[in-house]
Amino acid sequence: MADLSVIWLTLKLALIVTFILLLIATPLAWWLSQTTSRLKPLIGSLCTLPMVLPPTVLGFYLLLLLSPNGGIGQFAEYIGFGSLAFTFTGVAIACALHTLPFVVQPLQNAFEAIGKRPLEVAATLRAGPIATFWQVAFPLAKPGFFSAAIMGFCHTIGEFGVVLMIGGNIPGETRVLSIEIYNHVEAMEYQQAHWLAGTMMLVSFIGLLLIYCINYQASRNKKVTNNNSVTTNKALTEQYL
Amino acid sequence: MSRINAHFQVDHGDFNLDIKLSLPGQGVSALFGPSGSGKTSCLRAMAGLEKLPNSYFSIADEVWQDSEKDIFVPPYQREIGYVFQEASLFKHLNVRDNLNFGRQRIAPNKRNVDIDHICDILSLNALLDRPPASLSGGERQRVAIARALLTSPKLLLMDEPLSALDHSLKSEILPYLENLQQALSIPMIYVSHSPDEVARLADHIAIIDKGRLLKSGALAQVMLDAEVGTRFYDGRSSMLFAKVNAHQPEDYLTELAIDNLRLSVPQIDKPVNSKLRCRINAKDVSLCLTPAQYSSIGNVLAGIVINIEASDTLGERIICIKISAHQTLLAQITYASTKRLNLRQGSPIWAQIKSVVIL
Numbered sequence: 001m002a003d004l005s006v007i008w009l010t011l012k013l014a015l016i017v018t019f020i021l022l023l024i025a026t027p028l029a030w031w032l033s034q035t036t037s038r039l040k041p042l043i044g045s046l047c048t049l050p051m052v053l054p055p056t057v058l059g060f061y062l063l064l065l066l067s068p069n070g071g072i073g074q075f076a077e078y079i080g081f082g083s084l085a086f087t088f089t090g091v092a093i094a095c096a097l098h099t100l101p102f103v104v105q106p107l108q109n110a111f112e113a114i115g116k117r118p119l120e121v122a123a124t125l126r127a128g129p130i131a132t133f134w135q136v137a138f139p140l141a142k143p144g145f146f147s148a149a150i151m152g153f154c155h156t157i158g159e160f161g162v163v164l165m166i167g168g169n170i171p172g173e174t175r176v177l178s179i180e181i182y183n184h185v186e187a188m189e190y191q192q193a194h195w196l197a198g199t200m201m202l203v204s205f206i207g208l209l210l211i212y213c214i215n216y217q218a219s220r221n222k223k224v225t226n227n228n229s230v231t232t233n234k235a236l237t238e239q240y241l
Numbered sequence: 242m243s244r245i246n247a248h249f250q251v252d253h254g255d256f257n258l259d260i261k262l263s264l265p266g267q268g269v270s271a272l273f274g275p276s277g278s279g280k281t282s283c284l285r286a287m288a289g290l291e292k293l294p295n296s297y298f299s300i301a302d303e304v305w306q307d308s309e310k311d312i313f314v315p316p317y318q319r320e321i322g323y324v325f326q327e328a329s330l331f332k333h334l335n336v337r338d339n340l341n342f343g344r345q346r347i348a349p350n351k352r353n354v355d356i357d358h359i360c361d362i363l364s365l366n367a368l369l370d371r372p373p374a375s376l377s378g379g380e381r382q383r384v385a386i387a388r389a390l391l392t393s394p395k396l397l398l399m400d401e402p403l404s405a406l407d408h409s410l411k412s413e414i415l416p417y418l419e420n421l422q423q424a425l426s427i428p429m430i431y432v433s434h435s436p437d438e439v440a441r442l443a444d445h446i447a448i449i450d451k452g453r454l455l456k457s458g459a460l461a462q463v464m465l466d467a468e469v470g471t472r473f474y475d476g477r478s479s480m481l482f483a484k485v486n487a488h489q490p491e492d493y494l495t496e497l498a499i500d501n502l503r504l505s506v507p508q509i510d511k512p513v514n515s516k517l518r519c520r521i522n523a524k525d526v527s528l529c530l531t532p533a534q535y536s537s538i539g540n541v542l543a544g545i546v547i548n549i550e551a552s553d554t555l556g557e558r559i560i561c562i563k564i565s566a567h568q569t570l571l572a573q574i575t576y577a578s579t580k581r582l583n584l585r586q587g588s589p590i591w592a593q594i595k596s597v598v599i600l
Contacts, residue, residue, distance in 0.1 A: 117329050120290050123316040125343030126392055132317075135342070139333040217475035 003180065007199070010177040013088070014156040017095045019104040022145070024096070029107035029131065051101040052144060058234060059165025066166065091167040091174050097164045102150040110144020135235045143218040147211045154207040157200065188238045243301035245270075245396070245428065249286050251293045258282055258293070258452035260352040266301060267424055269429045271443035271460075273436075279452040280432045284398050287430065288323050289316035291427075300396055322389030322397040327405050328381035330373035336384050337369040343392040352393050352416060354425065357388045362420055379410035383417060390425070397429045401437060411438075418442055423516075436473045440464075440480065441518060441600045448472070465561065465569055467550060477523040477552070477559055479571040479599075485515050497597075500565035504540050505596050523559060525595040526572035530582055532591045540594040544570060546584055561583060562592055 021137075024057030032044055050058055065072045066084040076084050084090035114137060122132040160178040169183070177196055184193035251258045258279045262396070264270040272280040285291040287298055289305065292313055298306040322343075330339050334456055344356065349410040360366050363383045373381060389397060402418075403411045419442065422429065426458035433439050438444060440460070447457040448469060456463055461480045463469050470477040486498035488508065495511075497504045504519075511517060533543055544562035547569070552559045558579045560572045570592055584590070 117325065117327075118331060121323075121325065121329045121331070122342070123290070124288055124321060125388065126317050126346040127342070128317050131346075136331060140331075214266075 003196060005172060006177055006180045006196075008173055009088075009172065010157055011174065012179055013092060013095060013159075013176060014153045016092055016101075016153040017099060017156040018149055020092070020096050021099060022149060025100060025103040025148065025152075029104045030111055030137070032104070032108050033111035047104050048101045050098045050176055053159025055098060056165060057158075059094065059162040062090075062097065062162070062166050066090050066093070085166060086168050086170060086174060088167075088173050091163050091176075094162045094166040095156045095159050098159065099152050099155045102155045103148045106144050106147040106151060107141070110141035110147075113144075114140045143214045146214050150207045150211050154204050157203060244422040245300045245430070246297070246322040247283065247285055247287065247299075248297040249293050250295045251282070256452060260449065260452065260454045262454065262457065264430065264448055264457075265428070266375075267428050268444035269427065269431055269442050272430060272432045272447050272449055273434065273439050273443075274449035274455075275434055278449045280449050281400055283449070284400050284430065285409060287396075288321050288398055289314060289319050290323075303310050320392070320395040322392055322394035324386050324389050324397070324402045326401045328378070328385040330376075330381055330384055330388075332373050335370055335372050336365065336376070337588055339373065339384055340365075340369075342389050343388060346456075347391075347393055352391075354390050354393045354427075356391060356510040358424075360389055362424055363387050363417055377410070378406050378411050381392075382406060382414060386417070386421070389420070390427070392508065396571070397427050399429060400507065401434070403434055404435070406432070415441060434484040437600065440473070440520060461568070464471045465571065467553075467559070470571075471553060474520075474522075476481065477571050477573060478520050479523065479569060481519050481521065481570070482569055483517055483519055485509070485511050485513050485517065487513060499568060502542050502565060504542075504594065504597060506599060509599055520598040520600055521570060521594055522596070522598070523573035526570060527595070528560065528562075528572055528574055528578070528582065529585070529591045529593060529594045536593065538593040538595060542570065542592045542594065542595070544590055544592055546586055546588040546590055548586065549579065549584060560590075562590060564592070 028047065032040060032047070053209055063085055064070050067073045067075075068077060068083045068085075074173060076082065081089075084093065089202060096160065118136050118140060119132055122136045159176065160182070163174060163179060169175055169179055175183075177200060181193050181196045181200075184190070195229055245262070245264040245266055246259070247262040247264075249258060249260050256279070260279065260283055262283070269537075272283060274280050282291065282293070285352070286293045286296060286306070294305075294450050295310065296306055298304070304312055305319050306312060330336075331342065334342065340356065345350065360369070363386060365384060365387055368376060368380060368384065373384070376384065376440075382405075386399075388400065405412055415438070418545065431439070443460050445458070446463050447464070448455040456466060456469055461482065464473065464478070464480045467477065481499050483497040483499045483504065486496045486503065488495050489505075490508065493508050494505045495507070495509045497506060497517070504590075506519070509517075523546050525552060527538075529541075532543070542564050544564040546560055547563045548561040550559040550561065552573055556576050557573055558576050560574060560579070562570045562572060564570050572592055
């Protein structure tokens with residue numbers, strides 16, 4: 001039964017982190033896809049940094065920041081939130097930071113794939129920036145949102161190093177699936193480890209399968225429209241010959 | 242009359258644009274020029290899609306850009322319609338929702354273009370529930386034109402709307418554009434590098450090359466210009482605005498009226514009183530001092546020589562003949578004939594027209 005609560009905690013963490021990330025990453029990815037600012041490479045690298053850093057490095061710095069003496073920890077305590085280190089909230093913040101690039105990138109790619117033209121068309125049809133985003137960019141980038149959500153979800157479920165650094169191993173609070181598997185193996189409880197590891201394999205596989213199906217569907221749709229533009233291009237060349 | 246005034250400047254190093262335009266606030270104005278001449282940049286600047294430095298744009302009494310006063314109205318606040326080279330329909334919306342995308346943002350009391358009327362003119366009624374991917378190129382472009390018009394714009398900007406279409410689709414859409422112009426009184430600015438489209442649609446033309454304005458004026462007037470004439474067509478020609486006067490099926494002919502003059506052309510399939518434009522090559526016009534009685538050429542117009550110009554071809558002259566209050570005909574004849582007929586300004590003359598190109 002302890003395992004069930006672990007699964008529940010992991011799911012809760014993944015859902016919350018995915019939700020928060022979609023809220024943060026959407027404007028970030030939109031900005032990155034549209035901006036001509038000189039800050040773009042800087043912000044772009046910062047957003048990708050958690051992807052290449054070892055989780056322990058990220059976890060170490062976060063631990064310092066979130067602990068009662070760290071900047072964020074002091075602030076959290078000041079507003080009456082209590083210490084963040086070794087709490088569920090702290091783990092959620094850490095996971096969100098570590099998973100950020102996995103959500104920003106598919107969104108940014110999806111926004112960039114739309115191209116400038118539909119957005120220009122919307123502007124000439126009197127749609128302001130907000131209407132253009134919700135009525136044109138968002139529906140056209142929908143497959144990207146699915147990919148981003150699934151990536152974020154799966155990556156959070158698989159989180160180990162960062163959770164261990166920042167959350168430790170507290171049952172019901174920070175003891176998530178990957179850590180529980182580690183505990184089982186340490187205790188030679190291979191049977192339980194099997195169950196959890198197998199479940200995780202399955203969930204991750206289904207998640208990735210979904211992403212691939214969505215992308216495959218999207219690229220097939222694109223091919224149909226591309227074929228049409230190929231014919232018009234041909235007409236264009238013929239006209240110039 | 243309200244006018245459209247523009248002054249666009251930009252210097253990209255390899256491309257330098259400096260164009261000052263004043264276009265009539267009605268009818269179709271064509272921006273004509275080769276690819277890369279800067280005409281699309283001008284159009285995008287008019288729409289606000291591009292913010293050129295040190296530029297100015299106004300329509301009637303509304304200033305949409307004035308860099309000196311730091312005025313720049315963003316595209317979504319300009320009352321324009323814009324038709325891109327590719328139809329660029331929203332692929333996540335069906336035809337009806339594409340049409341409504343701009344229309345729904347216009348307050349109902351400001352909608353002066355009726356959706357049913359537009360669907361009739363552009364034959365869209367059967368397409369409304371279809372997704373854009375299932376439409377042909379011509380259908381898509383018609384939807385794009387309707388979509389732009391349904392925002393009830395003060396100005397319709399069209400960027401080579403036909404250039405991505407093959408020849409048969411072009412001739413399918415051109416009549417729609419002509420009808421639109423007659424049915425709605427929205428001024429249009431039409432970018433094109435195709436002489437045929439411009440000759441058929443434009444009332445006013447601005448010729449642009451290498452980022453500079455070469456010439457701007459009423460179409461028929463500009464076409465008489467030597468440099469423009471050769472740029473437009475292979476050799477000089479004159480443009481006449483005619484009306485179908487009567488059909489003569491027994492002779493397989495249609496009689497056209499040009500002011501009070503008459504021209505017979507091989508039968509054309511247009512109702513009586515419809516307006517059309519025709520072009521007469523200067524080489525297809527010969528001149529007589531008296532109306533020829535025993536000639537195979539039936540089309541003879543009386544006129545007065547108003548100018549004699551040199552021609553590109555050695556030993557030839559271009560004779561400008563005034564045939565009515567507003568229309569001028571060009572004839573290309575040899576220098577020897579000019580001397581033999583003793584032609585000079587003011588000479589009365591009869592022009593025999595061998596063939597007429599209906600545009």
